[in-house]
Amino acid sequence: MAYLTLKGINKIYPNGFHAVHDFNLEIEKGEFIVFVGSSGCGKSTTLRMIAGLENISKGEFLIDGVRANEKGPRERGVAMVFQSYALYPHMTVYDNLAFGLTLQGVDDDVIEKKVLATAEILGLTKYLDRLPRALSGGQRQRVAVGRAIIRKVDIFLMDEPLSNLDAKQRVTMRSEITQIHRRTGATTIYVTHDQTEAMTMADRIVVMKDGYIQQIGTPHDLYFDPVNIFVAGFIGEPPMNFIDGTVKNGKIVIGGKDIDLSAVADKDVLGKYEGSEVTFGFRPEAIKLLNGTNMENVYKFCGTVELTEMLGDNTNVYIDINGVKSILKVDPHDTPRVDTDLGFAIPYKNVYLFDKHTEKRIKLRAV
Ligand code: ADP
Ligand code: MG
Numbered sequence: 125m126a127y128l129t130l131k132g133i134n135k136i137y138p139n140g141f142h143a144v145h146d147f148n149l150e151i152e153k154g155e156f157i158v159f160v161g162s163s164g165c166g167k168s169t170t171l172r173m174i175a176g177l178e179n180i181s182k183g184e185f186l187i188d189g190v191r192a193n194e195k196g197p198r199e200r201g202v203a204m205v206f207q208s209y210a211l212y213p214h215m216t217v218y219d220n221l222a223f224g225l226t227l228q229g230v231d232d233d234v235i236e237k238k239v240l241a242t243a244e245i246l247g248l249t250k251y252l253d254r255l256p257r258a259l260s261g262g263q264r265q266r267v268a269v270g271r272a273i274i275r276k277v278d279i280f281l282m283d284e285p286l287s288n289l290d291a292k293q294r295v296t297m298r299s300e301i302t303q304i305h306r307r308t309g310a311t312t313i314y315v316t317h318d319q320t321e322a323m324t325m326a327d328r329i330v331v332m333k334d335g336y337i338q339q340i341g342t343p344h345d346l347y348f349d350p351v352n353i354f355v356a357g358f359i360g361e362p363p364m365n366f367i368d369g370t371v372k373n374g375k376i377v378i379g380g381k382d383i384d385l386s387a388v389a390d391k392d393v394l395g396k397y398e399g400s401e402v403t404f405g406f407r408p409e410a411i412k413l414l415n416g417t418n419m420e421n422v423y424k425f426c427g428t429v430e431l432t433e434m435l436g437d438n439t440n441v442y443i444d445i446n447g448v449k450s451i452l453k454v455d456p457h458d459t460p461r462v463d464t465d466l467g468f469a470i471p472y473k474n475v476y477l478f479d480k481h482t483e484k485r486i487k488l489r490a491v
Contacts, residue, residue: 125153126188126201126278126311128174133183135169135335143169145335147183156305156312160322160358161332167315168283170332174313175281176200187279203277207284209268211256217243218252221270242274245307246300262293269301273308280310286321298324319359323347331355353483356405356476362440365450367404368480371397378404379445383423388472388488401480408440408453410474414467421491422469429460441466 128151135144144166151157159167172178174185176197185192192200211220221239230238243249246266256264265285272280282301286294302325305312316322322329323343331338331346331354339346339355350356357363369376374386374394383404385394414424427445439459441452443466452468460466477486 125309127151127153129186131184133173133185134181135173136181143335147337149330151311154309154311156325156327158322158326159315159330159332160319163317165332166335167332171281171283171313171315175202175204201277202279202281203272203275204281205268205272205285207287211264211267213256216253216255217248217267220267221274224271224275238274242270245304246270261289262297265289265297277310280312283315331358351485353403353478360407362408362451364405364407367448368401369404370401379425379448388475388491390489393486403478403480405476405478406470406474408451411452411468411470413454413458414469419469421472424469426465426467429462429464429466432459432462434459
């Protein structure tokens with residue numbers, strides 16, 4: 125196990141493209157870190173700099189407190205699994221697993237022991253004699269992971285390893301990788317564009333956009349305490365609803381209705397935004413349907429149901445509040461009819477507010 129330090133890491137490619145800006149992160153021994161963000165945000169570039177496959181243009185990378193910028197991939201003690209994992213097609217699972225060790229000249233009986241132990245961890249014992257083409261996508265992916273973990277490494281790097289699997293296999297492999305991590309204890313960095321993978325697997329998540337870190341935090345931190353509109357919209361499915369409004373006398377107008385922000389924000393904060401545009405946010409699941417009983421400390425809305433999606437455990441309701449579109453997540457038994465009116469409430473404690481121009485979160489009063 126190793127702890128890693130990334131200090132002011134930058135990547136400028138030879139064509140002048142600045143792919144990663146001032147990346148700072150401390151990774152603890154044995155931690156499972158996920159880099160998440162849309163395609164092109166610099167996740168793979170950062171991972172490849174950590175692996176030693178791409179040089180670091182500026183900044184310092186340390187393993188256990190020792191500078192590693194100049195070290196090659198082997199010396200860093202890293203193993204990596206890529207999105208397109210190439211197994212040797214003419215070799216059995218056993219030989220695919222053994223290959224790296226054979227090249228290193230490890231004794232056959234030691235190799236056998238390691239192959240059997242790795243196959244056991246990954247549930248591949250029954251398939252050791254098979255060729256890759258006789259395996260399912262998930263089994264092949266497990267062989268690829270096995271090839272990486274068979275060498276005892278301190279640092280395990282994975283770049284979108286599940287993207288070639290179908291939805292069901294992805295869910296299974298997700299928990300398998302988490303369990304492998306628990307068993308091996310290797311410090312792990314996992315790259316994905318999928319927020320669900322990030323949320324379910326990570327100890328801590330690094331959210332990236334356009335080469336910049338947006339936020340670093342636990343899944344809980346990012347969901348409940350996003351620092352800006354990007355993170356708030358990226359984490360959570362369906363995403364947070366955002367509605368823009370201009371603050372006038374401490375109020376904004378949403379769907380033709382006055383929303384008195386003094387219920388959630390302090391006077392001095394609101395004073396600062398008087399006359400400016402803000403973005404009001406609430407999560408689809410953070411609402412309550414109006415049911416005739418008295419509700420306090422909520423904003424009440426009414427809208428027209430445009431579409432419903434019954435997903436089994438919940439229903440997504442697409443609603444139009446006087447021209448403002450939002451998505452609500454409701455209990456499937458409360459699924460409303462399309463074209464009917466629906467009343468709902470957003471508890472004050474579930475409201476987010478952002479500065480529309482900086483996109484930064486505005487701190488609200490604890491309610
Ligand atoms: P991600 O893995 O998050 O999808 P990458 O790290 O692969 O993103 O790429 C980040 C950015 O750097 C992208 O805009 C990509 O086009 C660019 N990029 C990647 N490799 C190179 C390269 N060798 N030369 C120039 N630009 C590159
Ligand atoms: Mg990538």
